[in-house]
Amino acid sequence: MTLFRQIYTLLFVLFLLVVASLGYVQFTETQSFLTKQMESDLNNTSHSLGIMLVPDLEAGDIVGAETLINVIFEGGYYQQVKLTWLVDGKQQVWENPMKIEGVPQWFIDLGLFKTIKRESTITSGWIQLARLEITAHPGFGYHELWRTMTNAIIVFSILFLIAIIFARVGLTWILKPLHDIAEHATEIANRKFGPDMTVPKTIELKSVVQAFNSMSDQLKQIFNSLDEEVGELRKKNLVDQVSGLPNRQYMMGRLNSWLSEPKSGALMMAKFDWLEEVHSKYGYQVRDETIKLLSDKMKQHLDGVTTSVIARIAAYEFAFLITSSEHEQTSKYLQTLIRTINQEISKAGCKPNEHFAIGIAERIGQMTVTDILAQADNALQKSLQENKVFHWFETSEKQLFTREQWREHLSHAITDGQFKFKWQPILLNQTESVLQRELYCQLEIDGKMVHAGQFMPYVELLSLGSLLDKCLIKTIHNKKLLDRNFEPVAINLTFQSIGDIEFHQWLDKFLRSSTLRERICFDIPEAAVYSNPEACQAICAIIRDNGAHFGIDHFGRQFGSMAYLQNIRPSYVKLDQSFAYYDEDAHSSELCRALINVAKGLDIEIIATGIEEEAQLKRFIPLKTNAYMGFISPPTAIE
Template sequence: MTLYNQINSLLLALFLLVMSSLVYFQFTETKAFMVDQMDSDLNNTVTSLSLMLKPHLETGDAATVDTLVNVIFEGGFYKQVTLSWLADNKQQQWKNEVSIQKVPQWFIDLDLFKAQSKEVTITSGWLQLATLKVVSNPAIGYRELWRIMNNTLMVLAILFLVCMVLLRLRLKRILKPLHEVAEHARDVSQRKFNPSMALPSTTELKEVVGAINSMSGQLKQVFSALDDEVESLKDDTLRDHVSHLPNRLYLTGQLNSWLNEPDIGALLIADLNWLDQLHSRYGYQMRDQTIKVLAKKFTKELPHADETLVARISNTEFAFLIRKADREQVLESLQSLIRLINQEMLNASFESNQDFAIGISERTNGVTRAELLSQADNALQKALNENKISNWFYVESEQDVSREGWREQLVKSINQNQFLFQWQPIQQCSDGEVIHREIYCRLEVDGKVIKAGQFMPYIERLTLGHRLDRCLLQAIAKEKLLDLNSEPIAVNLSRESVNNLDFHRWLKGYLSEVRSPEKLHFEMSESGITQNLDTCLQLCEIITMAGSKFGVDNCGRQMGSLTYLQQLKPHYIKLDMSLSCYNNEENEENQQNLELCRALVNIARGLNITAIITGIEDERHLQTIKPLRAEGYQGYIMPPVEITTA
């Protein structure tokens, strides 16, 4: 029960106690007064009637006696009058039926008043003339007592209602700060930090509000400090301090993550030797200023800038990781890059198309990070040696299917649900128990299994992501995969599904029909969330209202702030694979990634979010990340397996 209701109940009980006491006192006093009043009236009547009857009794005038008694008796205040003549034993009796008007029967049945009687002997000197007995009528007592109590209760009821209304209004005003404190505390528990509340006039409440404001401010500072710690770590270890672009270490992590996901694209390495000449002519300040200008143009003016990672990896070298792009799009980005470099060279009074070179290496199936870097560097060295502006590193690969061919095949596969499913467990760091299982799909064409890495890039480029997600969710329901294990199943939603309002409506209907929606988890990539936060919040609300949970995939991949976690409040986050501490990496990179992971885990714990570290390769790797106190892990230590149904 709320404090407001408790105070209301207490005051109501006290008020009813006082009212009951007043009613009881009024009732007993009125009853006693009416009894005394009827007794007094009876005495007066008997005395006056005996005096009036005396002379007529002496003469034996019975007619006059009858008339005088009737005058008094017809007033209705008496139930019975009996006159006994002593001379001849003659008896006269007058009776009046008791009739009580405007009084409920239940009140009469209480038998509050007894009929009173008074008997006197009328004498003349020493001679006894008659005996007079008068019995009172209790109707007057019931009528008057009912009228008085009715009026009393009506007045008290009106007074009670007025007092209760005034009391509720006053209590609401007095307790309003407490209600605000409760809402403020609830928001703080959900990691929402609103402006400080105004201090109320009540001394006790002022102390409570002040304490809540102080606590909220301190918690906000703690979470801000954690976020600032991550930002500081990223700036110190992953960002080039001249260009403010990511450095080689960040590029290395992103390559690890990118190559472990289905995608297409290329890595470009540009060596701008003319920057050293600029340094020789005008000094390091002019060179650094030019690098900053180039960095801004590279990040804003290149085609597909949202999917292009630009990094400064050495004094004069820049790397361009172009994701989700085929060869034509990579060529478009290359031409734009050459144009931007030439424009800046002309601005610095250098001749265009000289003193710089670019090496390009396209991503191929199974290529490793070291191989991709080596291929791009070999292409760069060949361009420098042959005095070319750019050079491609070509790898023999089969390119059987065109874009339209992929469209036709993928649409057909989605319509006919030709996908094969695997899942991979996410396990607890403490005991290895499975938290949930992430589901993956492969494509079967003419008896040949095609991995997701080959067709998923085309799913996104052809805007078929929401259709594939529907197909996957329908297959989960149709094949009753939720019933195979007690653990939930996680589905990774495409970026298109996050933005597609039609998919939102479809998912709401789908979840309303699923038998166990609490066993479905949905994952969204960090980049998809930060670029469409409002739309993502709507989708997450649909998921939460249905009883399902959602998480953030690739958390920590972006260089920006993590404040979106406070708004989104996901149930779990999966740290990006670029932060993994592989056993074959350099010790410096291991230590830096460990510190970044530790900071991200601390932020998640502070926000009551489950943290899952990805990319765990083996038991040795697992022991490396256990001190971070993350709740779960995922990786090749427990690879995806086929889903077997009964």
């Protein structure tokens, strides 16, 4: 029972006790007063009637005596009058039936008034003429007592209703700070640190509210300090101090993550020898300032072309990872890069299109980090040897289909639900039991199995993400994949679905109709949280309100604040695969531990990804992650 109800019940009981006590006092006092009034009236009537009957009794006038008694008896206040003539013993009796109008019989049956009688002897001098006995009628007492009590009950009832209404309003107002404290505590439990509560005037509640505000501020400061620690460690370990760009270590981790995901794109490696000329002419300070300006301009101009990662991997070498693009878009990116470089070369007083070279390697088919690095470096060396501005790595491998062929195949597969599925278990560290299963899809085209890494880039390029996600979710439901295991199934949402309002509405309707929605998990890429935070909060609210779950994929990949965790409140985060490939050193472990502490501080489960060997898993165990996944426990086909 809530405190409000306890106090409300106490006041209710106390008021009832007061009303009952007042009613009892009123009842007994009224009963006593009416009894005394009837006794007094009976005494007066007996005395006066005895005096008035003397002449008639002396004369033996029976008719006169009867007339006199009838006049008094007809008033209805007496139940019986008995007159006994002492001369001859004759007795006359007048009786009034026990009828009381307007009073319920059960009230009369309570016997609240005892029989009141008065007996007197009528004399004339020393002669006794008759004996008079009068019995009072209780009707008057019952009638007045009933009228008084009914009026009192009506008044008490009205006062009671007014009192409980005022008590409810008053208690609500008085206990509002406690209600605010409960809501604030719930928000803190849900990892939401809002503004401080207003301090109430009530002394007892004032200290409680101040303590809660202090606790909330301390928790907020702890989270902010952890967030700042992550930022400092990123700058220290993954950012080049001169250019402000990611360094070689970050680029290698991103390459591993990129190649393990269903993506397209290209890797460019560039060598800027003209920076050495700037160094020799103006010194290292001007060179460093030039590198900083060049880096800012490249980020400014290239971000508008397509999503990419720009890194400084050596003194005069830069790498450009285009994470999702086709050949035409890569060419546009290259031209923008060359134009930007030439602008900065001219500002530095050097000749454009000289003393720099770029090598380009596109991602085609299954590739390893070694493969694409070798191809990009080969193209760079070719550009340097031939004294050209850029060189594309030539490969004999061709794309499986053209864009229009992909559109036809994918549209047909989405319409007919032709996808085949695998799922990969996510295992708990301690028990090795399955926490959830992440779902992967494949597509059979012309008798050949095509994996997601080949067709997902075209799903994004052709804006088929929302249709694909709808198709996969409906197929999971239709094939009853959620009934096969008790573990939740994780589904990766595309960027298009996250920003698509129509998909939000469809997902809300689907989850409401699903009886196993608590077994569905949705993975949202961290990049989407930074690029479209409003859409992410909207779809996360839909998922959470319908009883399903969601988590952040590629956690820790982006350079930015972790404050978004408080806003969307995911159930779990999946560490970016790059952490599995970083060298085993103190700096990497320190950064990973800080990220994990941020999530753990908000009571979020942490899943390590990209685990392929026991040695990788052992590096994460001291960091106290909750679970892991990777090809150490490979995906299995779903029949």
